[in-house]
Amino acid sequence: MMCQPLAYDGVVTEPRWLDQRQQRAWRGHLAVAARLQAELNRRLQADAGLSLADFDVLVALSERGDGGAPLRVTELAEALQWEKSRLSHHLTRMQRRGLVGREDCPDDARGAFVVLSPTGRSAIEQAAPAHVAAVRELVFDGLDDAQVDAWAAVSDAVLARIADAQSAG
Amino acid sequence: MMCQPLAYDGVVTEPRWLDQRQQRAWRGHLAVAARLQAELNRRLQADAGLSLADFDVLVALSERGDGGAPLRVTELAEALQWEKSRLSHHLTRMQRRGLVGREDCPDDARGAFVVLSPTGRSAIEQAAPAHVAAVRELVFDGLDDAQVDAWAAVSDAVLARIADAQSAG
């Protein structure tokens, strides 16, 4: 990841790169994306020994609860919007650390279930409150409702354009 | 990086995670950060053989121009807001591909200059227009001026809180 605020003026002059206002927003977004991720990751690592990726996997698993049907790898990948390959690698690492387990799927011999281990469950339960607090502290405590709505609208607009580009591409 | 839209409701109930509006904004931000980075990276890779990280390094170098004093590694790290270790690794990889070179620094025998090779210069000059176009297409063509300003304001507010948190330790 992770690119950084740069003006680009040295290499891009025609057609004009971005106007002043756009450049400010763009650099802001890049900086926020990079630092927020770094800071949240660092805190989560420091006080729970988890990465953001671990956290997301564990949250997705714990949301099914013990009662529900166990999650298939592909379902989990869908929920996380991850590539299957990335998830497979990550599950291998998490399995090595005892956070999750894999189980055979009786209905489809190709398939596999992913299950939350007791260790994984207690890790996520311990980690979540501090993570939530960090997001509040670093992000939402500094924004009013109107800003939050405006931000969401921007995100929706950008996501729509990305989706368009990909379906057209 | 890159975490994904998740509700977290299963693990976080008290104090209440985020309200509806905050959750929408948060998930939006995470999705935008992840997909925009992925899409821009993919395009840059596909049509110029560069990663976003390569691009940023090359832009920073090319902004000094041939006339200016060559960049010290630490200066470059500062400009990019990268850790020195990360930059050192990345320069090694880029050097292997012939995009940049390192030169001894006469004033300080510990130091090193980073220089843009002809290959690197032509790579960045070729890559920049399409990258700019992609940012326009995916981001700014879908936003009006008010949205762009609002977005920048949100970024500034979040960055300020992150900076506060870090200086407070």
Next chain:
DNA sequence: CCTCGTCAGTTGACGTGTCACCTACCTTGC
């Protein structure tokens, strides 16, 4: 029942990022 296309999931190679640590050099104070 067999085969051909597809699907679930894994693997290996490789580029990337971080942390901890190291070396070589500079600088300051004596």
Next chain:
DNA sequence: GCAAGGTAGGTGACACGTCAACTGACGAGG
């Protein structure tokens, strides 16, 4: 001039992501 501490930069180990290729199982058509 020299010891002590700081600085510039690099290195190795390891976690993470992506791409392409692979294995084995499913499932529809003949």
